[in-house]
Amino acid sequence: MNAKVFGVELADELRGIVREPAALFFSIVMPVAFFALFVSLFGKLGSGGLSAGTTMLTTFGAFGVISVVLMNPGIGVAADRERGWLRAKQVSAVPIGVTLSAKVVASLPYAAGVLVAMTATAAITGALDAPVPALLRILGVLLLGALPFALLSLAIGFQVGTGAAAAVLNAVLIPSAVLSGLWMPLEIMPAFFADVARFLPTYHLARLALAQLTGAPALAHALVLLGTTIVAAALAAVSYRHARS
């Protein structure tokens, strides 16, 4: 029964995104446009045997995926809560976890879309030099690694209203992206940025993706993300309780 129910929940979410694409449009188009700009300027420069365009796929890719999964589930849940629709779900026979998972999973196709668009952009501009298996690993790592951000998004969505959720989520997203070197490489930023970055899950997600290209050790990054997932899940659960009572 639960697979069918999950299917219905997912279909509802996808319909929501497809029929009212404005919000998602910005969370897809903005990172891809950004990426296109940077890759056309610096994409062919080399660094450590990799073209900058390929490296940027990991940093801008992380940014694109995070911006999709950070904005959508949270704003969605805040809107549902405000209009009372969340209560309709809560009194239905569907465990709330199924509803919330559907919200998270529904944003993944769009996150994947961002990555595919970026990869195509890099390829078209001739800045892409990575084998397909590595590209697929990057895709997998970024989508899996998006989970803690989706949970954080839910946690914030349970706490504040729709308008505030968008503002708060952006206030989390933009500084973490800059500090983690997702826009400008940390190598050309003041050393202070790199010191802070080590404490940000955004940084570790980008490094984990980069490791798929360079073969650098990835375990530490994966563990940080796992820890972040546990903390974010706890936050989301506490936040849900708060919203429920």
Add this chain to the structure above:
Amino acid sequence: METVLEVRGARHDYGATRALDGVDLDVGAGECVALLGPNGAGKTTLVNLVVGLLPAKEGRIRVCGGDPRVAATRRRLGVVQQSLGFPTTLKVGELVTGAAVRAGVPRSAAGPVLAELDLTDLAGRRAVKLSGGQRQRLQLAMALVADPRLLVLDEPTAGLDLTARRRFWQLLAQRRERGTGVLLTTHLVEESSAVADRVVVLGRGRVLASGTPDELVARLPDRTVIARTALGRTRLEALPGVVSVRADGEHVHLGTRAPEALLRVLLAEDPGLADLRVESAGLAEAVAGLVERGAA
């Protein structure tokens, strides 16, 4: 009669506010119970406990023998909420189909319920584009699609016109014949006396009275003496045959079962008595009298 809802000693506090203070309530299969009471009496709180939105701080709530906090129990439950907003992107048909699947019945159950509620022609329309009455019907369709054993309705006819209201009670009557129990809250006292088998009056989180509408009226004043008087409340309450005293602007409403005796004393005690009227007391007056006494 099979019991579809059992509430025993339900208590709920919001911080320091005691919203429910040991409430007992049963709804049998096919039975319709109306929950009445003034604002803040605890009706919504009780409804929220019954549908599993709130935990009971004390006491026991059972829907068809199961705990409504457990998702699977809620498959037996249909809920119409007072102010439900639909997602802006979903259509009527999709919402009813979704409700069917969520409750574990086939999608095909949606068609007949849409027809039953005159929603077939609106199936392709987005729910947010419906009128208030149509939305109410949509909610009812979603609640009925899985043929629930218990329907919980929070002010279900608010905003419906007379025709829609009649149609609504007809539909409910059909379901009740098939064994669905109904718990509803309402401020329309006369309506509840027409459709409910039993009325439960809440006040300050307690059950003040419960019984058939006729029983309640019989136990309570059947006449209301309305007048402008200089007599104070304490004096009025002590007059022979006075069951309830309610102030209403300059007038007092005195509930009684012996209006003649009361009038004789009243006229003797207050020579300045003015605007005198005697009316037959309906359930509304009965409930108001109960609540006044409960509050005193």
